[in-house]
Amino acid sequence: MSMQAIQAASEPDIVIDVEGLTKSFGGPPVVKNLTMRVHKGLIYGFLGPNGSxxxxxxxxxxxxxxxxxxxxxxxxxxxxTQTADIKRHVGYMTxxxxxxxxxSIRExxxxxxxxxxxxxxRRAAQNAIARLGLENRADQLAGALSGGWKQRLSLGACILPAPELLLLDEPTAGVDPKARRDFWDEIHKLAHEGMTVLVSTHYMDEAERCxxxxYIAYGELLTHGTVEQVVADAHLSTYNVTGPDLADLADRLKTLDGVDMVAPFGVELHVSGRDGEKLDAATAALRAQGPQIWTRGEPTLEDVFIDLMSRTKDNYA
Structure with a gap:
């Protein structure tokens, strides 16, 4: 056994411990010098733009x-050197x-x-069918299932051998909100039972359930931690702006030094800056003259996500 494996075995709550991972496919690195550590029983979310x-x-x-x-x-x-051993203990949902x-589902x-x-x-399949609420559809052909039911079937197949680690690659893309919520309820049950889950997602509400x-952008790990830590580490100052002519206001704000992120959220704008004093100075006149209403807000995970995207560059661009 390698020294790394011996060290990891001495820390049984560490499921993943990697350092400096780099991978390319004949061009710029797809993953560049990535280091991460994941503890047992965590739901660990990967966020980032497509191709990151x-x-x-x-x-x-x-x-x-x-x-x-x-x-x-x-x-x-x-x-x-021990990839065959890893594969025996991992469930991977592509x-x-x-x-x-x-x-059929049962077959x-x-x-x-x-x-x-x-x-x-047969018993293992029946137990998975019962756990995931597939009894009424057990004899339905998989090809005739909707996206949400296919998702449940895929999860059932992944957890059949009782893996210690579950890898989920954008598992809820294209399914309805209720199916997504039911799926995540099951993921939390699995984590509560001791399974570790790594999941990539573009949905902010799902990220907040991890x-x-x-956050990975074009091969580099930019930030990690709890949602609260990631939001706090971004050091964004934010205003929520309501009122008329928000589209025109957004265009003006994007030209101002000190405004780092402008994004519409429903009937309001989120206006953020990494330097609170510069943001206040840049927006002072607009806040004073109206007609929009400016209120102090707390940055959201989506604000941080958009800000990080604005600061990164596609390594193929």
Whole structure:
């Protein structure tokens, strides 16, 4: 066993411990010098724009991709030399539905159970069907399911062998709000039972349901921690602006030094700056003359997300 694996084994609450991961596919790095540590039983959220390296990171962690440089462990196993061991203990739900369209829910789950050599495949499949509320659809063909039901089936297949770590790559894209909420309720139950979950998402309400989050932009990890820590570390001062002509106001604000982020949220604007004094000075005249109403606000996770996006550049641009 490698020294890294020995160290991780001595800290049983550390599920992922990697340092300096870098990966490219013939061009600029898709992941660049990424270091992270994840504790057991956490729901850890990956945020970032499309092409930012989230999927590549997940695949390196579970042994599907070998990093160009960097090292570390997943579940105590070396991510370079012990990938077969990692794969036996990880459930990975990809962005694209990957089960058999022409098999029923029950047949798909029984097939997966046999692949993993579970002792009683029929019983294992039935338990997953019951847990995820699929009883009424158990004999329906997977190809005829809606997005939300396919999502439940995929999750059922992932958790059949009782993995210690669950990797979810944008699992709720394209499903309705109730299906998303039901899915997340199940994820929290799994975490409560001791499973560690890494999930990539673009939905701010989902990110706020994670115990910790990490923001990755074009291969680099820019910030991580609890939602509260990430928002506080952004040091954004924010105004909420209501009233007439907000579109014209937004265009004016974007030209002002000291205004770093302007974003419409429903019937108001969020106006933020990384330097509170510069923001106040830049907006003083507009706040005094109206006709809009300016009130102090607290920055949201979405404000931070937009601000981070504005500060990063696509490594292929």
């Amino acid at each position: 390296g989230k999927t590549t990171t997940l695949r390196m962690l579970c042994g599907l991709l070998t990093p160009d440089s960097g090292h570390g462990t997943c579940l105590g196993y070396d991510i370079r 962005q694209r539905f990957s089960l058999y369209q022409d098999l 798909n789950l029984e097939f997966v159970a046999r692949i993993y050599n579970l002792e009683n495949p 115990h910790e989050i990490a």
